[in-house]
Amino acid sequence: MRIDIISIFPEFFGVLDISLLGKARERGIIDLGVHNLRDFTHDRHRTVDDTPYGGGAGMVMKPEPWGEAFDQVLQDESSVVIFPSPAGERFTQATARELALEPHLVFGCGRYEGIDQRVIAHTATRARVREVSLGDYVLNGGEVAVMAMIEAIGRLVPGVVGNPESLTEESHEDGLLEYPSYTKPAVWRDLEVPPVLLSGNHGAIAAWRHEQQLERTRRVRPDLLQP
Numbered sequence: 001m002r003i004d005i006i007s008i009f010p011e012f013f014g015v016l017d018i019s020l021l022g023k024a025r026e027r028g029i030i031d032l033g034v035h036n037l038r039d040f041t042h043d044r045h046r047t048v049d050d051t052p053y054g055g056g057a058g059m060v061m062k063p064e065p066w067g068e069a070f071d072q073v074l075q076d077e078s079s080v081v082i083f084p085s086p087a088g089e090r091f092t093q094a095t096a097r098e099l100a101l102e103p104h105l106v107f108g109c110g111r112y113e114g115i116d117q118r119v120i121a122h123t124a125t126r127a128r129v130r131e132v133s134l135g136d137y138v139l140n141g142g143e144v145a146v147m148a149m150i151e152a153i154g155r156l157v158p159g160v161v162g163n164p165e166s167l168t169e170e171s172h173e174d175g176l177l178e179y180p181s182y183t184k185p186a187v188w189r190d191l192e193v194p195p196v197l198l199s200g201n202h203g204a205i206a207a208w209r210h211e212q213q214l215e216r217t218r219r220v221r222p223d224l225l226q227p
């Protein structure tokens with residue numbers, strides 16, 4: 001998979017050198033390009049923003065540098081462009097699964113009050129475009145949202161996580177939250193691991209885990225159980 005990121009803060013993405021995604025890059029499973037939007041400006045101040053038409057507070061990202069950045073980065077109609085936005089569709093595990101199948105993802109990180117809407121409209125004439133929200137809150141910029149999305153998508157790309165089975169028994173994979181996990185020692189600070197997990201009875205363990213998933217989901221995220 002090829003991933004391109006366009007941002008005025010490319011240094012945010014240095015952390016993609018480490019951990020599982022860093023290893024996936026070393027092994028050639030994920031190929032990453034990070035582009036500084038200011039490299040596509042032509043004035044002395046490398047300006048990427050201007051005042052909003054119609055008035056109002058804050059600044060809006062100018063279309064011209066974005067257009068030039070996409071001219072360079074977009075390959076063909078196989079590219080999917082993701083604009084992180086609190087006004088976008090909600091990013092979920094299902095979104096991550098869909099995007100993990102794509103050969104080329106491009107992320108355009110907004111700042112200030114966001115990007116001139118014509119950039120999204122124009123990009124949609126030459127690639128598939130999605131405006132995607134990490135959640136119902138407002139961040140200062142798209143970088144942190146994109147980091148979270150890349151981590152969620154990247155770990156679903158075949159070969160990135162060593163044991164693919166570990167991906168199937170997770171929260172949101174079957175519509176429920178995951179059961180609680182325990183490791184050694186069996187007693188820690190007077191707290192015992194649930195005895196069923198030490199029983200060796202795989203049927204009983206599976207039943208206990210499913211019950212825990214249902215109980216936790218009912219308690220913490222009842223909305224997930226709505227039809």
Ligand code: SAM
Pocket residue numbers: 083084085086087108109110111112113114115132133134135136137138139140141142143145
């Ligand atoms: N004025 C915009 C609005 O009300 O919808 C918010 C702009 S926000 C301060 C600046 C940038 O942060 C956005 O363009 C987007 O890239 C990113 N951002 C903020 N919150 C986000 C969220 N919940 N999910 C994804 N991206 C977000």
